[in-house]
Amino acid sequence: MCGCYGVALPVMAAMPFTQLGLNAAILQAVQDAGYTEPTPIQAAAIPAIINGDDVIGIAQTGTGKTAAFTLPILNQLAATPRAAGERRRTRVLVIAPTRELVAQIEENVLAYARHVPVKIARVFGGVGEQPQKIALRDGCDIVIACPGRLLDLMRQGFGDFSQITHLVLDEADRMLDMGFLPDIRRIVDKLPKKRQTLLFSATLSREIEQLTKDFQRHPKIVQIGKRSNPAETVTQMVYEVSVPLKVELLKHLLLRDEALQMVIVFTRTKHGADKVARKLEQVGIKCGTLHANRSQNQRMKALADFKAWKLRVLVCTDIAARGIDVDGISHVVNFDFPPQPEDYVHRIGRTGRAQAIGDAISFVTPEDYGSLRSLERFIGRGLVRKRADDFDYNAKPPAAPDRPSDQRRDAGAQGAARGSRQPSARPQRSRRPGGGDRGRRPATSDSNAGKGATGGSASAAKPERRWGDKAREVFGKIRRGLGGGGQ
Ligand code: AMP
Numbered sequence: 001m002c003g004c005y006g007v008a009l010p011v012m013a014a015m016p017f018t019q020l021g022l023n024a025a026i027l028q029a030v031q032d033a034g035y036t037e038p039t040p041i042q043a044a045a046i047p048a049i050i051n052g053d054d055v056i057g058i059a060q061t062g063t064g065k066t067a068a069f070t071l072p073i074l075n076q077l078a079a080t081p082r083a084a085g086e087r088r089r090t091r092v093l094v095i096a097p098t099r100e101l102v103a104q105i106e107e108n109v110l111a112y113a114r115h116v117p118v119k120i121a122r123v124f125g126g127v128g129e130q131p132q133k134i135a136l137r138d139g140c141d142i143v144i145a146c147p148g149r150l151l152d153l154m155r156q157g158f159g160d161f162s163q164i165t166h167l168v169l170d171e172a173d174r175m176l177d178m179g180f181l182p183d184i185r186r187i188v189d190k191l192p193k194k195r196q197t198l199l200f201s202a203t204l205s206r207e208i209e210q211l212t213k214d215f216q217r218h219p220k221i222v223q224i225g226k227r228s229n230p231a232e233t234v235t236q237m238v239y240e241v242s243v244p245l246k247v248e249l250l251k252h253l254l255l256r257d258e259a260l261q262m263v264i265v266f267t268r269t270k271h272g273a274d275k276v277a278r279k280l281e282q283v284g285i286k287c288g289t290l291h292a293n294r295s296q297n298q299r300m301k302a303l304a305d306f307k308a309w310k311l312r313v314l315v316c317t318d319i320a321a322r323g324i325d326v327d328g329i330s331h332v333v334n335f336d337f338p339p340q341p342e343d344y345v346h347r348i349g350r351t352g353r354a355q356a357i358g359d360a361i362s363f364v365t366p367e368d369y370g371s372l373r374s375l376e377r378f379i380g381r382g383l384v385r386k387r388a389d390d391f392d393y394n395a396k397p398p399a400a401p402d403r404p405s406d407q408r409r410d411a412g413a414q415g416a417a418r419g420s421r422q423p424s425a426r427p428q429r430s431r432r433p434g435g436g437d438r439g440r441r442p443a444t445s446d447s448n449a450g451k452g453a454t455g456g457s458a459s460a461a462k463p464e465r466r467w468g469d470k471a472r473e474v475f476g477k478i479r480r481g482l483g484g485g486g487q
Pocket of ligand 1 (some may be wrong): 034035036037039042062064065066067327391430
């Protein structure tokens with residue numbers, strides 16, 4: 001797939017961290033995070049990065065790629081500390097497509113840098129510029145930024161990027177999709193030519209290959225899994241349902257099945273996200289939303305509440321959900337089926353991260369059949385079709401929409417609807433007390449309609465999670481200890 005450019009590195013697993021060339025401070029942080037062995041991308045990329053090579057990492061979301069670039073970079077920063085009295089200079093620039101991803105990377109870097117004294121600045125739009133200007137002016141070792149705001153601040157003269165030794169482009173494919181290429185080129189133009197450049201992407205398109213040719217020198221390629229392979233630990237299933245009954249089916253599943261503990265729901269539009277959230281709240285399901293019409297503070301709060309188990313469901317649009325790394329998401333629901341297979345892969349990557357378990361549920365209406373077929377070709381297999389027990393697929397759609405404006409916007413709500421079923425009372429949901437029981441969810445009450453390949457409960461007999469609880473605890477402590485530092 002990579003054509004003739006770059007040298008592919010073998011992917012090794014089951015190698016201890018101690019053999020990767022990391023120093024004691026970094027190994028201690030890895031141990032603190034509860035990681036016992038590197039993920040395949042870490043095993044392959046870390047030695048190459050320590051060796052000074054440029055690296056192209058082709059990896060699904062949730063494979064541990066943030067640590068794959070952060071650990072060796074911190075290793076190098078620790079090996080070349082500032083001389084006494086020397087001014088702090090920015091040596092590392094990480095560019096990522098969304099604010100959420102920037103915040104996520106910062107959180108990871110803070111955890112991995114707990115024994116290495118580094119200062120981090122994060123830079124993204126949607127919030128005031130002043131703290132970011134101050135952080136850049138005062139000097140920091142690592143800048144983690146979205147391209148647009150970073151370029152704005154650079155143009156205003158903030159930050160000194162003349163000493164950069166490491167550039168990381170994370171989720172490069174998404175940055176291209178979002179139209180950031182011109183901004184990225186302008187930023188990279190201002191960086192020293194002699195630097196190490198690491199590029200991570202879920203896919204390797206011709207455009208990405210061109211980018212690597214322009215920005216990298218003799219890169220080594222690390223590719224984990226096939227481009228079209230969604231996270232392998234995710235159980236995927238499809239519910240065929242008519243448009244007007246989608247909300248009813250979602251309520252039904254959430255009210256009936258307590259295995260849906262921590263759920264991300266994807267809608268196509270911001271309005272759709274608000275509407276679904278409202279409908280769920282109406283039946284007592286705690287919900288937050290994450291989309292571009294929400295302020296940065298609202299988005300951060302929704303994410304924090306979701307992580308803290310104050311919300312059971314987070315309803316998102318695609319772009320807002322990029323880079324969300326929340327441990328223990330039990331289900332991803334494609335309320336609106338994504339037309340692009342790549343978006344499906346990214347969405348379901350929110351669950352099943354780092355070998356955790358997870359289910360992906362997709363609602364498919366007759367209009368989505370073409371997209372479903374494309375997806376099944378893309379991932380090379382059919383998805384299991386399921387039917388919800390006791391759900392009336394022939395019910396009349398519910399009565400009038402909950403707000404007058406919905407009447408205009410909601411194509412699915414036309415026509416009077418009588419006799420829609422009321423979901424049964426909300427079952428007692430067992431909130432996970434300490435984090436360790438997510439692998440022991442009760443079997444789902446849904447039955448398999450027999451069309452798909454693997455019937456039966458999607459939630460039963462899952463392996464125990466291997467990672468996450470310890471890491472979450474450590475990240476939490478660090479976050480609390482640093483009081484949201486990094487700005
Ligand atoms: P990423 O792909 O970088 O977004 O990482 C996904 C998740 O994997 C994060 O929650 C990390 O904390 C976790 N993780 C990263 N490396 C490891 C590892 N070696 N062992 C266990 N979990 C890991």
